[in-house]
Amino acid sequence: MEYGVEDWLCGDIEESENGRMGRKREYNDEIREYKSKNLETERRRREKLSTRLLMLRSLMNKATIIDDATTYIKELQSKVESLTQELHQMEATYSDEKTVKNVDEVEVAEDINKWEIQAYYSLNLRGVRLAQIDTNKLWVKIIIENKRGSFKKLMEGMNILGFELLDTNLIKTKGALFIEGCMQVTLGKGADGERLSVHQIKKYLQDIISEK
Amino acid sequence: MEYGVEDWLCGDIEESENGRMGRKREYNDEIREYKSKNLETERRRREKLSTRLLMLRSLMNKATIIDDATTYIKELQSKVESLTQELHQMEATYSDEKTVKNVDEVEVAEDINKWEIQAYYSLNLRGVRLAQIDTNKLWVKIIIENKRGSFKKLMEGMNILGFELLDTNLIKTKGALFIEGCMQVTLGKGADGERLSVHQIKKYLQDIISEK
DNA sequence: TTCTACACGTGACGC
DNA sequence: TGCGTCACGTGTAGA
DSSP, rough: OOGGGGEEEESOBBOTSOOBOOOOOEEEEEEEEEETHHHHHHHHHHHHHHHHHHHHHHTTTTHHHHHHHHHHHHHHHHHHHHHHHHHHHHHHHHHHHHHHTTTOOOOOTSOOOHHHHHHOOOOOOOEEEEEOOSEEEEEEEEEEEETHHHHHHHHHHHHHHHHEEEEEEEEESSSSEEEEEEEEOTTOOOOOOSSOOHHHHHHHHHHHOOOO | OOOOOOGOOOOOOOBOTTSOOOOOETTTTTTEOOOTTTHHHHHHHHHHHHHHHHHHHTTTTTTHHHHHHHHHHHHHHHHHHHHHHHHHHHOOOOOOOOSSSOOOOOOOTSSSOOOHHHHHHTTTOOEEEEEOOOOSSEEEEEEEOOTTTTTHHHHHHEEEEEEEEEEEEEEOOOOOHHHHHEEEEEOOSSSTTSOOOHHHHHHHHHHHHOOO
């Protein structure tokens, strides 16, 4: 590469503006004060670089943000887990276990009349009783063994058959589960697509509660 | 600063190993091939720098990790919120609203006998009935209006007084709430520190259910 | 060609 | 002193 005369500063500059010594260099057997064309550009470039480096430095404490985010995520995860668990437990309790919270540990005093449900159960009256109210409504009374999952199974079975319970009463004792209320039967749910008879409905319900 | 003879390479090296031109410089009116003392050190330093820069570059895709973490956190947050809401709703439903899910919309068929609870309610038999079983146990039968919060209030009041329900039956109709079961009374909970009489307990319970 | 980005060798400075 | 780091001015390759 060759340099024209305009590339050389011919004055006796021994110090540049920032106090550093200007360099003497040999070029084509001449020694002169030389100033590269891109000197200022390079200075600006370096300036920008260090600025960016400082900016990066200022972002460095965001490492703590990452840490914080990590612990926060862990917190949220455990929260989600415990909530899910609680919810499931409550669902199970709600649909399948007890009617009133904090009420299970102690057996019933023998001298207390535990409603007719006890009589029904001890007299082995478990089963389904139905009475037609109108075309789509039935009065229903079901007594089954109160075992884990039995209520849920009943509900699911009724749901599949398109039977909907309305304003139902539910009594649970240690051994028996008593359901009484109004049941809505959707039309055309029978295998033959016709209206179900009370007898058929009773049979379906009995099938559900006798399933193991 | 002065340089000893050992600082100067006196050979005619015009090209360094990487093909770049060695510099000729003037020093003490002599022109020789000069090699700075920290040349190698500086080379190594630069090498390390660029290595680190590349390493930083390889970490750069972790920006996506941050993005992922952000969206993940948002997901978890909404999950927590919905679960909490669901739980609260279920708690409310569970303790205060209905006994059986999906069973509320339709009024009871008029011709259905809704248990004695209906009779109790229509005959204005609301209130508290108690019978002592042993020193700390009572049989209890409570009928109150089934309004939002009434059951919760009762439970809270009983809790404050140290009364604990054991194996309770609960029936809810649209208008009335029937609670029957066994109640354990902790000793020394009376204002005077002495055992509570059945009469006092009855009064306390009546106070709770008559509170607005 | 010019312009930009980069690596180089170097002197200065702090420990 | 010696060692590591930095900013500087420069040459040059690529666009």
